[in-house]
Structure formats: C-alpha cells, structure tokens
Amino acid sequence: MSIGCAAGAIALHGYVADRTAHRTVLSNADLVLGTAFPLVAALVLVYQPRSRVGWVLLSTALTGPYLLATQYAALALVPGQAGLPGQAVATWFAVWGYVPYMVLWGLVPLLFPDGRLPSARWRRVAAVLIALIACHLTARMLSPTSTDVSRELMNPLAVDGATWLLYTTVITAYLIMLGGGLAGLVAVVTRLRRSAGVERARLQWLVAGMVGLVGATLVGLLLEGSSDSDGLSMGVGMLLLVAAIGAGAIRHRLFDIGAALSRTVVYGLLTAFLLFAYAATVASAGALIPGQRIAYGVLAVAALVAAAARDQVQRFVDRLLFGSARDPYAVLAVLQGRLDLATGPIDALAQLAEGVRGALKVPYVAIHPADERLMTIETGAPVDAVERAALHARSERVGTLVVGRRHPADEFNGAERAMFDDVARRAGDLLDAAATQHDLRRSRDRLVAAREEERRRLRRDLHDSIGPQLAAMAMQLDSLTDGLEERADPAAAKAALIRDRLRGTVREIRHVVENLRPPALDDGGLTVALGQLVAPFAPIVALDLSDGSADGQPGSQPGGTLPAATEVAAYRIVAEAVTNAVRHSACERCTVHVRQEPPWLVVEVVDDGVGLAADAVPGVGLQSIRERAGEVGGRLEVRRAAEGRGTVVRARLPLGERRAA
Structure with a gap:
C-alpha cells in the first residue's frame, strides 16, 4: 500500500507542478522511506515474524500515505482544485505525517539487531525518546505552521496564537535528532564492543549503512551546496541505509562487512582531514598570497601527514569498533591477568578460553585434550568456520585449540595467528599440568581410600577379635584374683594389678577403635551416625535429610555405598561445625543439611548465631575440617549467612572417583 501511495504521489506531483506557479516539494528521501523501507520491513518480518526491529521499520509504511496526502493537499494550489473532498484532512495529515523519520532515527539503533535494548538501564532512554516523539507529534498536530510540501498550505486544525507549540516542535525535534542520534551511537558502539559472531556482523551492517547515509549527505552538500532541496543525496544515503539494515537482518553473511567497514571509516576520516586542510588553507592564506600556490604545498604536506598517520588511525578505529580484538598484545595482557587469578590448571584453561573469546570477539573457543580423563573446555556457540592449532608439551601433542571465525570469510591476520601460537603454548603447558595434577589427585585419593579401608579393617579386628579376647582375659584374672584373695595368697595383689592394667588396656583399645573410625558409621551408615551425633544437642541442632538424597539416604548412592x-570426612566436619556453633555462636537454631549433588555429597551446617567477625582468624578446628575436606578431594567454604546473622559451613565431598574438570 505504501509503495502504491508513493507512486500516486509522484503522479500527482507532476500534475500539480505543471499547473501552478507555486513551488511544491516531493523529497527523494521521503520516496525512499515510503517504498524501500516498508519493503525491507516486510522481508525482515517474513524471515523473522517476531522481530521487533521489523515491526518498528514497518512504521515507515505510513510515509506512502503521507506523501499522497501532501500532493493531494497541494492540489489546492491549482486553480479550480481547491475544496476537494477530504483535502482539509489531507492537509492536516501532511503537517505531521513525517513522524516515521523520528521513530526510525530514535528507536532502530537502540533495538537493532535482536529487538532488545542493550541492557535494562536503557529502558529509561527508550521511554524518554518515545515520550519526546509523542510530545512532538501532539504539538505538531495543533501548531500554527505550514506543510513541508508548500508554505502556502497551513495547518487547518491549528490553535490560533499558540506559538509555544511551534517552539515545542522545534525543541523536541532537536532533542530527538541529537539526543536520539547520540544514544543510538552509544548503543551501537556498546553492542559492537561486547558482541561476537552473528550479532557483530549485523551491527557492522547497520554502522556501514549509517556511514553511507552520512557520507552521501556530505558529498551532496559539497557538490550541490545547500540547493539539494529535493533530498537527492540524502535519498541515496537512505537507500544505502535501508539496504544495509536489510542485509544485516537477513543476509548478514553476504561478505566480510567488518573489514570493509573499518577501512571505509579510516579512509573517510583521512579524506575529511585532507579536504579540511585544503579548505582552511585556501580560506586563510589564499587571499594573502597570489596564485594560492601555498594551498597546494599545504595539501601535499597534509597528504604526507595522513599517510603517516594511517596506521594509527586504523588502530584507533579498530579499537573503537572491535575493542581489543585487533590488538594481539592487548589481548595477551588481558589473558595474563585472567590466568594470574586462576585457582588451578583446569580453571586457568577455562579462563584462557573465555579470555580469548571475549577479547577477540570470536563466537567460539574450545580446548580439546588428548587425554580422555580431562574434559573438553568450551565457551560460546559452535560454528562451522574454525581455525585449529595443535597443543604440545614436552614434544608431545596434548590437545587441540579450536577458535571460531567471526565470519566465514573473515580469516585471522598474521598478528592474530602469532597470538594463537602463544596461546597454544600456554594451553599446552596447562594441559600437561592438568594431567599431572589429575594423576596426583588420583594417587592421593587412592592413598586416602586405602588408609580409611585399612582403618576400617583394623577397627573391626580390634573390636571383634582382640578386644573381646582381652576382655575375657580380664574376667578370668578377676576370678583368679578372687580365689587367691580367699586363700590369703600373696600373689593376689600381683594378680589384681595385672587385672587392672589389662582393663586399662581394653579401655585404650576402645579409644583407639573410636579414633580410627566412628563406630556408628559401621553400625548404621552415615545417616544413623549423624543422627546419633546431633541427638545430644536437641532441640538446638536438627538434622535435615529432606532435600532429595538417593533413596532418602545421603549415605547411599545408586550402585554402592x-x-x-568420604563418610569419615563428612562425620568429622559435621561434628566440629556443630560443636563450634553450640559452644561459640550463641545460636538458637542450628541445622545440618545433607544431600547428594552428583558428583558431590554436600554437607551444610547453618546456624543463626553471632556469625564470624570480619577479622576472625581460623582456629585449629576450622583448619582441621578444611584439611579433611581437602585430603579427600573436596572443598570447604565458611561464610556469613545471607541474612547477615549466623554462619554457613559448606563442604562438597566426592561421591566417588572424579573426572578432571
């Protein structure tokens, strides 16, 4: 409909121009807005029906009826054609129907390419722009002003004497164009610096279109002066803009727009510098020196300066558009900072992959270890076009570094490939360290497991064999001592001494048995043992096993115990944490939570006491349970409760042998 109305407007414009001496305007930019933009909006909605950008662009379909209304209103300037049906309504519509310009300028840069604002903080900016557009539209509808098609045609619904409405329309128009343009520029640059892959390609198309619009408009002004009243140059720029928006939304992988955009901006800036230098020289020195030969000399010097500054300008533009993605040395500095904060080789590999993806703005980075015991490290969404680099350590291949290209046609340059080689060397060393750490952890786990199993065997032997035998011997000595005492035998005293020492030995053996392994663990498992442990502290301490352990028993897991x-570590940690809470925190409630989160057994002791002081120094008990968690390959965290009162002791202990991750 908009295209048909635009065609009708062209026909009416020709009819009116031939039959009146009054000048009427039909802007080329308006024609592009009323034909190309609705067409692109329709194509975007066909491919992406839920695209908010497409629906905002579709508002330009109002431009076609607006153009037809302006030319129909202009018929009043033709003798005998005034007072036609609906002409007053058409004239009124011709006063404010250009509003799609405001919508396009104010909202599309904020929403492109995915229809969402850059962040929640931008909602206020969008709300202010929408309010300004609504205010401008309302004021324009009632202001005493003329139409854009002809100054002879006045607003038929104008409020007489309401000149303040004119000021309102002018002020809001400037706020929308300047404020909206600045906000859109900041939004696009913000997205560009933190985007990657498809989103980056689409944004680069939008920036290319905006550069084309500005460039075409400036060229038109330079070549035609201020007489470009029909908007030919701006129309060409609008055509470039809508083509770029359409390509960005639908065919963003047409070619590598990033490199083209970067070079276009650089050469545009250098050209503008040369033109400015030439114009300034002619204006200032040309009137003083005959022949203006100095202008050519200054232009030559400016050209040399521009050539020398080309690399610096290119780096500045690349940093503006791509962040540090095109500066390998800056990327390496960022990566080194991330690696310094890593807690181990695996964490360092994850930081390395994430750092490469974020700094270079690539869509995907993965590190594939050759050792099957180590897990693959991935970040981002996988893409088809990738670069691979072998990872080596001690002359052996230990894995592969995979980096996704920003665009299928966007190959990495020499500096970036050299940076990949450096990253690959570091990743190879980290993989080798991770494999060594994994071997050490497995050895430690096996030693700890063997120690605990041996303790379990020793406790069983002492409890079931040696202990009962010694107790029986003590009973026999007791009978012997009684017999000797009845006969007043002097050996009775020695027998009593041996009996008492034997009983002391039995008590010491029982104490050793309990220290080797809590008896309740072997009698009923971890659940029963924890229940017996917290029972003396009731009702202050409660045991919570309701968060979904396997079969309701935290001490069991599918396929075995x-x-x-792990059982001993969990028991000792709970015992120490509960004791500390009851003795030192002045708590009214302490809850022990035990649950499985494979591959971990999670044990939490939460109290509502006074909590840890900011300058608290860990005591022997806390160090002891931290060591118990660490020796089985677990982790311990001690912090203040979320409510600000109380303490949370949280341990994650392995359910079995873990794969390095």
Whole structure:
C-alpha cells in the first residue's frame, strides 16, 4: 500500500507542478522511506515474524500515505482544485505525517539487531525518546505552521496564537535528532564492543549503512551546496541505509562487512582531514598570497601527514569498533591477568578460553585434550568456520585449540595467528599440568581410600577379635584374683594389678577403635551416625535429610555405598561445625543439611548465631575440617549467612572417583 501511495504521489506531483506557479516539494528521501523501507520491513518480518526491529521499520509504511496526502493537499494550489473532498484532512495529515523519520532515527539503533535494548538501564532512554516523539507529534498536530510540501498550505486544525507549540516542535525535534542520534551511537558502539559472531556482523551492517547515509549527505552538500532541496543525496544515503539494515537482518553473511567497514571509516576520516586542510588553507592564506600556490604545498604536506598517520588511525578505529580484538598484545595482557587469578590448571584453561573469546570477539573457543580423563573446555556457540592449532608439551601433542571465525570469510591476520601460537603454548603447558595434577589427585585419593579401608579393617579386628579376647582375659584374672584373695595368697595383689592394667588396656583399645573410625558409621551408615551425633544437642541442632538424597539416604548412592574416606570426612566436619556453633555462636537454631549433588555429597551446617567477625582468624578446628575436606578431594567454604546473622559451613565431598574438570 505504501509503495502504491508513493507512486500516486509522484503522479500527482507532476500534475500539480505543471499547473501552478507555486513551488511544491516531493523529497527523494521521503520516496525512499515510503517504498524501500516498508519493503525491507516486510522481508525482515517474513524471515523473522517476531522481530521487533521489523515491526518498528514497518512504521515507515505510513510515509506512502503521507506523501499522497501532501500532493493531494497541494492540489489546492491549482486553480479550480481547491475544496476537494477530504483535502482539509489531507492537509492536516501532511503537517505531521513525517513522524516515521523520528521513530526510525530514535528507536532502530537502540533495538537493532535482536529487538532488545542493550541492557535494562536503557529502558529509561527508550521511554524518554518515545515520550519526546509523542510530545512532538501532539504539538505538531495543533501548531500554527505550514506543510513541508508548500508554505502556502497551513495547518487547518491549528490553535490560533499558540506559538509555544511551534517552539515545542522545534525543541523536541532537536532533542530527538541529537539526543536520539547520540544514544543510538552509544548503543551501537556498546553492542559492537561486547558482541561476537552473528550479532557483530549485523551491527557492522547497520554502522556501514549509517556511514553511507552520512557520507552521501556530505558529498551532496559539497557538490550541490545547500540547493539539494529535493533530498537527492540524502535519498541515496537512505537507500544505502535501508539496504544495509536489510542485509544485516537477513543476509548478514553476504561478505566480510567488518573489514570493509573499518577501512571505509579510516579512509573517510583521512579524506575529511585532507579536504579540511585544503579548505582552511585556501580560506586563510589564499587571499594573502597570489596564485594560492601555498594551498597546494599545504595539501601535499597534509597528504604526507595522513599517510603517516594511517596506521594509527586504523588502530584507533579498530579499537573503537572491535575493542581489543585487533590488538594481539592487548589481548595477551588481558589473558595474563585472567590466568594470574586462576585457582588451578583446569580453571586457568577455562579462563584462557573465555579470555580469548571475549577479547577477540570470536563466537567460539574450545580446548580439546588428548587425554580422555580431562574434559573438553568450551565457551560460546559452535560454528562451522574454525581455525585449529595443535597443543604440545614436552614434544608431545596434548590437545587441540579450536577458535571460531567471526565470519566465514573473515580469516585471522598474521598478528592474530602469532597470538594463537602463544596461546597454544600456554594451553599446552596447562594441559600437561592438568594431567599431572589429575594423576596426583588420583594417587592421593587412592592413598586416602586405602588408609580409611585399612582403618576400617583394623577397627573391626580390634573390636571383634582382640578386644573381646582381652576382655575375657580380664574376667578370668578377676576370678583368679578372687580365689587367691580367699586363700590369703600373696600373689593376689600381683594378680589384681595385672587385672587392672589389662582393663586399662581394653579401655585404650576402645579409644583407639573410636579414633580410627566412628563406630556408628559401621553400625548404621552415615545417616544413623549423624543422627546419633546431633541427638545430644536437641532441640538446638536438627538434622535435615529432606532435600532429595538417593533413596532418602545421603549415605547411599545408586550402585554402592559412599567411600570410607568420604563418610569419615563428612562425620568429622559435621561434628566440629556443630560443636563450634553450640559452644561459640550463641545460636538458637542450628541445622545440618545433607544431600547428594552428583558428583558431590554436600554437607551444610547453618546456624543463626553471632556469625564470624570480619577479622576472625581460623582456629585449629576450622583448619582441621578444611584439611579433611581437602585430603579427600573436596572443598570447604565458611561464610556469613545471607541474612547477615549466623554462619554457613559448606563442604562438597566426592561421591566417588572424579573426572578432571
């Protein structure tokens, strides 16, 4: 409909221009807005029906009826054609129907390419722009002003004497164009610096279109002066803009727009510098020196300066558009900072992959270890076009670094490939360290497990064999002592001494048995043992096993029981944490939570006491349970409760042998 109305407007414009001496305007930019933009909006909605950008662009379909209304209103300037049906309404519509310009300028840069604002903080900016557009539209509808098609045609619904409405329309128009343009520029640059892959390609198309619009408009002004009243140059720029928006939304992979955009901006800036230098020289020195030969000399010097500054300008533009993605040395500095904060080789590899993806703005980075015991490290969404680099350590291949291209046609330059080689060397060393750490962890886990199993065997032997035998011997000595005392035998005293020492030995053996392994663990498992542990502290301390352990028993898991070392570590950690809470925190409530989160057994002790002081120094008990968690390959966290009162002791202990991750 908009295209048909635009065609009708062209026909009416020709009819009116031939039959009146009054000048009427039909802007080429308006024609592009009323034909090309609705067509692109329709194509975007066909490919992406839910695209908010497409629906905002579709508002330009109002431009076609607006153009037809302006030319129909202009018929009043033709003798005998005034007072036609609906001409007053058409004239009124011709006063404010250009509003799609405001919508396009104010909202599309904020929403492109995915229809969402850059962040929640931009909602206020969008709301202010929408309010300004609504205010401008309302004021324009009632202001005493003329139409754009002809100054002879006045607003038929104008409020007489309301000149303040004119000021309102002018002020809001400037706020929308300047404020909206600045906000859109900031939004696009913000997205560009943190985007990657498809989103980056689409944004680069939008920036290319905006550069084309500005460039075409400036060229038109330079070549035609201020007489470009029909908007030919701006029409060409609008055509470039809508083509770029359409390509960005539908065919963003047409070719590598990033490199083309960067070079276009650089050469545009250098050209503008040369033109400015030439114009300034002619204006200032040309009137003083005959022949203006100095202008050519200054232009030559300016050209040399521009050539020398080309690399610096290119780096500045690349940093503006791509962040540090095109500066390998800056990327390496960022990566080194991330690696310094890593807690181990695996964490360092994850930081390395994430750092490469974020700094270079690539869509995907992965590190594939050759050792099957180590997990693959991935970040981003996989793409088809990738670069691969072998990872080596000690002359052996230990894995592969995979980096996705920003665009299928966007190959990495020499500096970036050299940076990949450096990253590959670091990743190779980290993979080798991770494999060594994994071997050490497995050895430690096996030693701890073997120790606990041996303790379990020793406790069983002492409890079931040696202990009962010694107790029986003590009973026999007791009978012997009684017989000797009845006969007043002097050996009775020695027998009593041996009996008492034997009883002391039995008590010491029982104490050793309990220290080797809590008896309740072997009698009923971790659940029963924890229940017996917290029972003396009731009602202050409660045991919560309701968060979904396997079969309702945290001490069991599908396929077998917990490792002996994990059971003991869990029991000792709960015992120490509960004791500390009851003795030192002045709590009214302490809850022990035990649940499985494979591959972890999670044990939490939460109290509502006074909590940890900011300058608290860990005591022997806290160090002891931290060591118990660490020796079985677990982790311990001690922090203040979320409510600000109380303490949370949280341990994650392995359910079995873990794969390095």
